[in-house]
Amino acid sequence: MTCFTIRVPASTANLGPGFDALGLALGLYDVVEVEATSSGLKVEVVDAGAGGVADVPLDESHLVVRAIRRTSEHVGVSPPGLRLRCANAIPHARGLGSSAAAVVAGVAAGYALAGREMDADALHLAAEFEGHADNAAASLFGGLVIAWRESGRFHARRLEPHPDLRPVLAVPMVRSSTEEARGLLPARVSHADAAFTAGRAALAVHALTADPALLLPATEDRLHQHYRAPAYPLSARLVSELRSAGIAAAISGAGPSVLALTTDGILPASAGVAHFDVIELPVDLAGVQVTGR
Structure with a gap:
C-alpha cells in the first residue's frame, strides 16, 4: 500500500496591519500519516484534536479528508480507501492556523497519492477552504508570505524572514x-x-x-x-x-x-x-x- 507522512507547520497571520495578506510559518507541527487502502475510511486523531472541547469528526467531514477528496478530484485520482492518523500539536481555534494546516496536509496528501509534485494550483485549492491565503501559504511555503487574490485566484510569494526573529x-x-x-x-x-x-x-x-x-x-x-x-x-x-x-x-x-x-x-x-x-x-x-x- 502507498503510505505518506506529511508534516505541516502552524502559522500566524496578519502580523498586525497585514490583514489577510501577511503570514509567518511557526515551528509547531501537525503530522498526518496517509495510507491508500483497498476500501473504506479510517481516521484516528491524537493530541490537540482528540476528545473534549477540541473534538473533531472521524468521517468524511474531517477537514484533512475533505481536502484530500477535493485535491484528488482536481488531479484526477480516486483512492479506493484511506487510512489517516493525525497527530495534532497545533491547538485548535487559537489563531495559529490549525484549519489551514489541516487543509494543506490534505492537499499535499492528494498530490502525493497522485504521484505528483505540488504546483501553483495547490495554494488555490487550500485557500479556497478559508477564503484567504495567508495561513495556507505560510504552511505551504514556510517563512514569511505575502498573499493576495486576483481574478478569483489565490496567489502568494515567500520572503526570507530576518534570522534574528x-x-x-x-x-x-x-x-x-x-x-x-x-x-x-x-x-x-x-x-x-x-x-x-x-x-x-x-x-x-x-x-x-x-x-x-x-x-x-x-x-x-x-x-x-x-x-x-x-x-x-x-x-x-x-x-x-x-x-x-x-x-x-x-x-x-x-x-x-x-x-x-x-x-x-x-x-x-x-x-x-x-x-x-x-x-x-x-x-x-x-x-x-x-x-x-
Whole structure:
C-alpha cells in the first residue's frame, strides 16, 4: 500500500496591519500519516484534536479528508480507501492556523497519492477552504508570505524572514471563532485608517525581512484588531501591555493567541500572562514536508 507522512507547520497571520495578506510559518507541527487502502475510511486523531472541547469528526467531514477528496478530484485520482492518523500539536481555534494546516496536509496528501509534485494550483485549492491565503501559504511555503487574490485566484510569494526573529506566543485556554471575529468588523473604515494601515503593512515587510528594530511601529494596526477586541478582552489587554513595554505584539490571526515578535525570545516580567501558556516558537523555513514509502 502507498503510505505518506506529511508534516505541516502552524502559522500566524496578519502580523498586525497585514490583514489577510501577511503570514509567518511557526515551528509547531501537525503530522498526518496517509495510507491508500483497498476500501473504506479510517481516521484516528491524537493530541490537540482528540476528545473534549477540541473534538473533531472521524468521517468524511474531517477537514484533512475533505481536502484530500477535493485535491484528488482536481488531479484526477480516486483512492479506493484511506487510512489517516493525525497527530495534532497545533491547538485548535487559537489563531495559529490549525484549519489551514489541516487543509494543506490534505492537499499535499492528494498530490502525493497522485504521484505528483505540488504546483501553483495547490495554494488555490487550500485557500479556497478559508477564503484567504495567508495561513495556507505560510504552511505551504514556510517563512514569511505575502498573499493576495486576483481574478478569483489565490496567489502568494515567500520572503526570507530576518534570522534574528524569535516569535513568542501567548496561547490562552479559551477558544475563538474566526466567523465570530470577522463578524465584528465594520463594512467600512475611514480613509485615514486604511492609509495608515497600508503604510504599516509595507513597513512590516521591511521590518520582518531586513530591520527588526522597526517591528514595533511596523505592527501597529487600525484596520481590524480594535474592532475585534470584545471577542478576546484578555488578549487585547495583553497586546496593549506588551506594546506599551516596547514589544511588537499583535493578535495572532483571528485570535485569541497573542504574537510577540522579539529578537531575544523574552517577554517583560510585568506582562500579564497568568491566563496564557507562553511558548517561544522558531520560524519554520521549510513549509509542508512529505515523505513516503
